[in-house]
Amino acid sequence: MAYINRKSNEIRLKIVYYGPALSGKTTNLLYVYKNFSKRSNSKLITINTDGDRTLFFDFLPFDLGSINGFNVRVQLFTVPGQDKYLTTRKLVINGVDGIVFVADMAASQRMNNLLALKDLYKNLVGYNKSIFKIPMVFQFNKQDLVKNGTPTLPEKKLLKDLNCKLRKPCYIASALNGKNVAATLKKIISMTSSNLINNFN
């Protein structure tokens, strides 16, 4: 849950990377960790199975340092995407302030994207949160598949499937190569902090 301490001038935000299994949520965090962690003094914690599938969550605390007199700290989480971990996802999403929905551009994953979005909607309702109101960014990941010749979903189709009613910002990305990973993160941090401060004021 968002935390503002006016006395100690601390702001803490929780951002969760959500999406179907193997869509690239952990890859996003890994990229951020490998490329930016030294500047922000972060340590990545992953709780995986032996096959490197997220079992519980990945966690990357991200320290932005002092901003306008406030110590801003962002906590990045990913959820396990496999169906059987639905209870775990519900736990991790508790107290979320901002969401990055990582959709898989592979054509074969169309249904899984929709199911994951439905799952997110249900879990947010469970915590009296609205998917329409919560700061959220879509990331259409695995753009690199196009080069391989793997059938992918065009952006228009993804937008129609996932974002026609929500109208959230979108980024086409390739987490493996780092394309738009940072841009996605910047956007969600901005949206989440502005939402937090507006609510506070």
Add this chain to the structure above:
Amino acid sequence: MEKIDFTSFEKELEKKLNTILCEDHEQSNIPKRKSDRVIIYPLHNLKKIVLSLEWEISEESIIQYLKQLKYLGEIFAKDKNITVLLRIQTILGKYIKRFKSDTNPYAFTIVQTAFRSLDKIICGKNLPDSEKRQLISLEIKRYKKLKQLLDKNKNGYLKKRVIPKRPLAQSGLCIKKHSHNTEKAHGYSKEFLIYRQLFEKSISEMKLFIRNELRKLRMELRSKKV
């Protein structure tokens, strides 16, 4: 409460994010120890051991348990009620020490209840004799119940075996149907039957042990006329 100036916050946040997420391809206060209190409570050590047995039963902890009981037996040698309770606990301690993981779980229940009864008798200054006798008779009843539970085991565990439904493992494990002929009695495998046989052997010894100790306890009770 003072509002936060979002415009300047937003500007600075953007600057910071651009710096950090720039892709340019790079007292301590030692906790105070609780002061040692001098406790004038004769069951202090026994209590520690009994509580630790709740968590972990090791050879060492059982040996300590028996030692402590022996020590208390010497201190309270003149008190018949306390002696009986200590005796029950000693029997149980020896039983657990000898049979370890084959011990009936009810034995551990009696270890706890017997200690609580002992605690009541020692700490209850004005406890009438009748109540003390009641506590003791309760513990003896429990001890007899343990004997009955061991007798029940006589008919064994070869109940009708229900083949469980098992989902196939999905990650990193394979399940293959066995190709060898395994001897099965009542649907149980050879290995399980051997495992069970070892336990049954323990059961006979356990029953003998408990029966003998109960006989000795009865004789002691009669001679002390508790």
Add this chain to the structure above:
Amino acid sequence: MNLLLEEKLNLVYDILSFDLIDNGVRSAILADLAGNVLVDAQGNGHQFDKQSLASLAAGNFIAVSTLLNCLEDTELTLLFHKGKNLSIHFKKILDDFLLISIFDKNISLGFLRLKIEKIESFFSSTF
């Protein structure tokens, strides 16, 4: 990768039923570390969602092990949660599996650990 024969799973079920369920343990589940239920031995008591339990248990166990790594202590020797009516004990078996035992106040933790130690050494010698 561990290979599990069906007959071994039957044996595991029999041992868990015999040593745990028949001694009053409410439920004994053998799962892999990804949270998949392999063997499920049940006693009396209300039914619950075993798959969710196993997934959460595996996550919990590995989360605590990871926590220990932060403290540079690599061995998790006891993981146990005490509830109001039921308690749950976790034990890593044979490197790849997790034995989850659910029990009530009639079973002492010490006794359960003793039993599980025996089961673990039997499995180590058999598998």
